[in-house]
Amino acid sequence: MDIVTEMIDALVDRVSAGGVVVLSGAGLSTESGIPDYRGPSGVARRHTPMTYQAFTGDRLARRRYWARSHVGWRLMARAWPNDGHRAVARLQDAGLIDAVITQNVDGLHTAAGSSGVVELHGRLDVVVCLDCGNRISREELDQRLREANPDFAARAGAVNPDGDVELDDAQVAGFHVVDCTLCGTGMLKPDVVFFGETVPAARVARCFALVEQARLLLVLGSSLTVMSGRRFVLRAAKLGIPVVIVNQGSTRGDAYAALTVDAPLGRVLPALADRIAGAAQGVSVVTPVAAG
Numbered sequence: 001m002d003i004v005t006e007m008i009d010a011l012v013d014r015v016s017a018g019g020v021v022v023l024s025g026a027g028l029s030t031e032s033g034i035p036d037y038r039g040p041s042g043v044a045r046r047h048t049p050m051t052y053q054a055f056t057g058d059r060l061a062r063r064r065y066w067a068r069s070h071v072g073w074r075l076m077a078r079a080w081p082n083d084g085h086r087a088v089a090r091l092q093d094a095g096l097i098d099a100v101i102t103q104n105v106d107g108l109h110t111a112a113g114s115s116g117v118v119e120l121h122g123r124l125d126v127v128v129c130l131d132c133g134n135r136i137s138r139e140e141l142d143q144r145l146r147e148a149n150p151d152f153a154a155r156a157g158a159v160n161p162d163g164d165v166e167l168d169d170a171q172v173a174g175f176h177v178v179d180c181t182l183c184g185t186g187m188l189k190p191d192v193v194f195f196g197e198t199v200p201a202a203r204v205a206r207c208f209a210l211v212e213q214a215r216l217l218l219v220l221g222s223s224l225t226v227m228s229g230r231r232f233v234l235r236a237a238k239l240g241i242p243v244v245i246v247n248q249g250s251t252r253g254d255a256y257a258a259l260t261v262d263a264p265l266g267r268v269l270p271a272l273a274d275r276i277a278g279a280a281q282g283v284s285v286v287t288p289v290a291a292g
Helices: 003-017 051-055 059-076 083-095 108-112 138-148 202-213 227-238 263-278
Strands: 020-024 098-100 122-130 133-136 188-192 215-222 244-248 258-259
Touching: 003 215, 003 244, 003 263, 020 083, 020 202, 020 227, 051 059, 059 138, 083 098, 083 108, 083 263, 098 202, 122 138, 133 138, 188 258, 202 227, 215 227, 227 244, 244 263
Parallel strands: 020 098, 020 215, 215 244, 244 258
Antiparallel strands: 122 133, 122 188
């Protein structure tokens, strides 16, 4: 029996009783082609995320963001849920997961079939006017930006975790940003929480309530580096709710965890779902775990 198989056995023991609340991070989406900030595919050292202050206060920064995000959206829109997302949905369908809180903005949990997902930092596929509050789909904005920039031909091979790409200033120059069509002049922003921006208080309160009602907090693919996600681990630990972390690499929540599993989520979660969800549905499942 290899170490990952032993870890899966330990996860089965922890998760099979149900009452689980999932807290997921960028590491869960890397196998869908979206890199994380700090894990094995991380880009933190070369990529500085857009801040709310720069976006709202600097016209050139805003143009640069929308040019890069316009290209990045084409790549993000093609991302599909991976085996990890689907395993979470299977465990929820089996009645073992009560709620999913995600720090990701890619919408892949919902696309995989999970229901009632709390998207802590919002979603990239929705755009909001900062003046009148009108919301539109990203597809609608994408079409408007294409029409406003018919000669914009910038291309990039990889997308950053927050949905934009790296472009040089020459590629960005001349890009035209569009405003809200409802109020006429409102500044449009993706409906996500930028760095330096505050998560809506009601959303945070809802997440705390879910964690406080949990039997187990299961962290998937998050380094827990920022307090936005780590606070839920701290709350669970304070209340004596066990915390289990599955992530490649160490996290800032490891000291509070009853169990940590350092292994690829795309390997661990499907095996966990096969073992537990199959048993919950009355199916006898033997899942071979490939070496690697």
